Amino acid sequence: MKKNSFLLTVLILLFLGSTNAFSQRAKDITINFKINAEAIFHGGSVEENSQLSDNNNGRSGNGRPSDFESVAYPSKFVNWEIFDVGPHQDNYQVKFLDFPWTGNVAAFAQNPIPGGGRKAKVKVEDNTPDGSVKYTIRFTIRSQTTGETRTFVLDPKIRITTNP
Numbered sequence: 001m002k003k004n005s006f007l008l009t010v011l012i013l014l015f016l017g018s019t020n021a022f023s024q025r026a027k028d029i030t031i032n033f034k035i036n037a038e039a040i041f042h043g044g045s046v047e048e049n050s051q052l053s054d055n056n057n058g059r060s061g062n063g064r065p066s067d068f069e070s071v072a073y074p075s076k077f078v079n080w081e082i083f084d085v086g087p088h089q090d091n092y093q094v095k096f097l098d099f100p101w102t103g104n105v106a107a108f109a110q111n112p113i114p115g116g117g118r119k120a121k122v123k124v125e126d127n128t129p130d131g132s133v134k135y136t137i138r139f140t141i142r143s144q145t146t147g148e149t150r151t152f153v154l155d156p157k158i159r160i161t162t163n164p
Helices: 002-023 035-041
Strands: 029-035 050-054 067-074 077-084 094-101 101-102 121-124 131-135 137-143 149-155 155-161
Touching: 029 067, 029 137, 035 094, 035 137, 050 067, 077 094, 094 121
Parallel strands: 029 077, 067 155
Antiparallel strands: 029 050, 077 121, 094 137, 101 131, 131 155, 137 149
């Protein structure tokens, strides 16, 4: 009986250790860009009417979206999705235009990264060394009422690391 309990304990510890190791592996990341389209369209600050988050513990040191930094990995994908979380969402169409970028590493094959809808996706180049990329989210808001389209920008960051 003691032997069975010991083996069960060892198996549980091995399982817990392996799941923790798996959670630390490099992975594709998804960055969610939530905006209040109505407020921004009518002159509100993008900085004050937007929020960035990701599935890889991205953060902003001062809480501002322009200071938001995501961590990405070579050979993995960065996915963006834009959401209108403001009132009267049916009155506004939001979409990404593109993502021009600069940095101390050549992280992506295309510059700018194409947009064209509510989602965008790019692969971090294989063998990209550790470094930083400052990119611009260029997006449009179209008023369904007037048909007018306006372009806006936000400049967050991506840190490329080879060590998850």
